Amino acid sequence: MEKGKGIMGSGRRWAVDFSDNSTAPSSRDIPDPPGFARASVDQDDSTVSRQKKDAESNWKTQKAWEVAQAPFKNLLMMGFMMWMAGNTVHLFSIGITFSALWQPISALQGVGKVFEPYKDNKVDLLGPKLLFIALNLGGLALGVWKLNTLGLLPTHASDWVSSLPPAQEVEYSGGGIPL
């Protein structure tokens, strides 16, 4: 998570797209200057730009997979923290458990954003996304499991009957030792 943010933040704050692959002059606002042959220029640069693009998409795919795998380390870390926290309810274990629940949820909410920088026509983001989601779901499951071991999930009958009022009695009787 932290790492992903780092890549997105410091590495690519802005980008200018110098390559122009449109061939139809109508798509351009300004007409080509006289004596300028578009086709020849394109021909010259095409091989260079293709190589460049391939390298970039490769790099993006690689980074996307890296980002997708990032929660795994988190998962291990969380597991260790949970083991440290123990099974009794107190401030520390509650804090750990709730952060273990909150992190995957917030990560899942921001799946699109995390992979935004690697969005590319040629890059297939489905695999990394699925892995990312799966790992986060794993983290969530770990959190829920921890919650359950702490006894904070209403999975027992006792959680549902603990506030049931006593049943009404049909009959009423009174009396005692005569006054």
Added chain:
Amino acid sequence: MAIRSFLILFILFFFSSLNPILSLYEDQVGLVDWHQQYLGKVKQAVFHTHKTGRKRVVVSTEENVVASLDLRQGEIFWRHVLGSNDVIDGIDIALGKYVITLSSGGSILRAWNLPDGQMVWESSLRGPKHSKSLFLVRTNLKIEKDNIVIIFSNGRLNAVSCMDGEVLWEKDFEGESLKVQQVIQPPGSNLIYVVGFASSSLFEMYQINALNGELLKHESAAFSGGFLGEVSPVFSETVVALDSTGLILLTISFQNGKISFHQMPISNLVKDSFGPAKIIPSSVTGIFAIKMNAVTIVIRVKDESKLEVVEKTNHETSISDALSISEGQQAFALVQHASHEIHLRVKLAHNWDDNLLKESVKMDQHRGLVHKVYINNYIRTDKSYGFRALIVMEDHSLLLLQQGEIVWSREDGLASIIDVTTSELPVERDGVSVAKVEHNLFEWLKGHMLKLKGTLMLASPQDIAAIQSMRLKNSEKSKMTRDHNGFRKLLIVLTRAGKLFALHTGDGHIVWSHLLQSLQKSKVCQHPIGLNLYKWQVPHHHAMDENPSVLVIGKCGPSSDAPGALSFVDTYTGKELSSLSLVHSVAQVIPLPYTDSTEQCLHLLIDADKHAHLYPKTPEAISIFEREFSNIYWYSVEDDNGIIKGHALRGKCTGEVADEVCFETRELWSIVFPSESEKIIAAVTRKLNEVVHTQAKVIADQEVMYKYISRNLLFVATVALKGSVEIGSVTPEESWLVAYLIDTVTGRILHQVTHHGSQGPVHAVFSENWVVYHYFNLKAHRYEMSVIEIYDQSRADNKDVWKLVLGKHNLTSPISLYSRPDVITKSQSYFFTHSVKAIAVTSTTKGITSKQLLIGTIGDQVLALDKRFLDPRRTVNPTQAEKEEGIIPLIDSLPIIPQSYVTHALRVEGLRGIITVPAKLESTTLVFAHGVDLFFTQLAPSRTYDSLTDDFNYALLLITIVALLAAIFVTWTLSERKELQENWR
């Protein structure tokens, strides 16, 4: 749900880590609690007004209290409560420094030091047979500087030394049927006359030498008419008696050992005399009084035998004892009642026609009639005699009159409370505010400055004292309106005198008091007895404009078929709304759980003939009652013949008692205890108004046990016939105690347990699904407390979470007690150090807060004991899960933690009952303990988890908030600046 279970667990954890000790800090005493000391109805008073030392009056009361009171303010100098089996027979002051008391049927004589009440000596007197106790202290009877006390008790005449309580001589009067009536000691002689009746028509006189007990003379004379009641000594050698018909006055003189009778029919003295008379004993020379119906006649005896009526009056009259004011002169006081006033006259014994003093004092009507009067004299500045009178009123209050004014008064009726209930105060509205507001702005500012100083710890010791007194006198707590937390209420108490008091829970002051008409002596009701108090109307929701009222139940006379009397009293004003004398008797009162449209509670009164009478007698009430007719049952515990009977209603009464609201009943079941082996000594049910939060009990490992909660459970304890005597007189083999849990609708015995080698007395308390009882274990020679918890096994199968989530269960549907119950019980016994006078349990509005047992100990204190200590599931080594649940490791005795005494350093002398009332705040319960003293406090068994305590540090909170705000502001500006710099880089 998860959040709640989390919270519950969190709270549990929180409290298991803290040991909940409910001690007070020194400065918290008196903030929420109050303590009032009373004496009871005075039955004898002796003044001590010598020139030196403080002026005081020593009194003995019907609550068996002997006390010394300050004559100026009526405050108690010292006081001793002798206990209910040590009835005081007489008191006097001897040697000017000892208070001598005779108690326990004339068998214990004690001397107390007058200034401080320390006991000086005690001696026990035995005698051959039981008899009336007579008590005589004479200052002129001296043997070598020592005064002697003459006591006649248990058929023996004793002379006891005042110095050390040594018996100097004794003389038995063993005549078969001799009933000694008077011991007379003529002033200035060493002779004692003992006069009495033998075999109903023989008058006996013994003359005894007071110095050595030698019998000097014994004379007897027969009077054919027989004798009735008491004799009144008129001269040192003359007494007055009545013949057996009560129509003839006899003057009996025994001068020089010769007994002579003079008869005088009362009709000769009083023209329109009617009915038999009664002698009012008095010690005034030459004067006595008789009473016929409501007429009091004062008669003077002239020249041994001539009788002369000096006064005849219809007013209630009381005559004081004689007070010798100077050599040979005796004064006495007469008090007469005339509607709003009482007339006090002081006369000389030999001069009836002149009054030494004549005063009229305005008297509150709610004090009733004057019952007793005691006088004392003082010398005015002009050397004439002045008199002060101590009077005891019908409501048991004690007043001192001097110079036509009430100097002080004490509400000693509050020492004998029969029953207590509570009432809400009026809701605060505009213009209803009764409390005084601090009107002085300066005062107000000063107060707040002081408080600020206190919180900032800048206060000097004087300031701290001022803050403390401000806290104690907080006008908030004695306001006459309802408060948000429900701490302010009215305690409505019924006293033995038939007076109803309303006490404010804030500071214990009397809001109103009312002497009930229905419990006053009248022609139809000769000996009215107050029995119980019930809430009659509790306005709620739609009937908010009505005032709440209480129902007072009484009956005429001690017999079971005596007609009943009802009173309805408005609790806001103290006015008696109406009073009824019933034609039927009252054996049982059953408050029904139904109310009519004006929020009047329906009550069923069962008479001695087992007819049920419904109150209020309105058609609406009858229609409500008839709707529930087949579901109403009642039971009676006949403890004298060992039978418990269950009854159902049958239909309207027939015959001469036919009435719209009268219903016949039929017997359904009965439980007969074998009379030769078992005797009922205790029967306890749950409190009617107890609220139970839940039917489930979550135990370790998330398991659930379902409590068997029923309003119709009765706990009965029986003991072996031999075991129903005093502790120590039976062997463990001969005695056992059986505890039963009985369903009062069907008569089914749900549980039965026998404690071998145990005996009573049994004190028990029933709450929710458990009962705790206290008894004596003869084998272990210790008191024990046992707990029985009862659980419903038939509900235990409700384990499917999905069914519970979807609500597809029948756990809350109404149940009939005729369905077969399947219960299990868990029980355990623990040793307990103290013997117990009363036992109660805390109650809260919603029943969520954990419970504490309130135990009235033999030392007249109230001890709070967590119910957790009396958990039947305690084991020696509880598992981790059980520890988390709050189970304490098992030890054989219950701990007595000195800090958990609710009454802290105070004692509630003569403790009789403990009442708990829920406040509106769930964590808090109000506790009222009454005996001779009254004590009130607030308790929070699990601490005040729902409100901030008084000692909450508001200053710290405020400082923290301010500091945080400042920090936020500072960091915000810093970060702004840094960001700007960053952007320029």
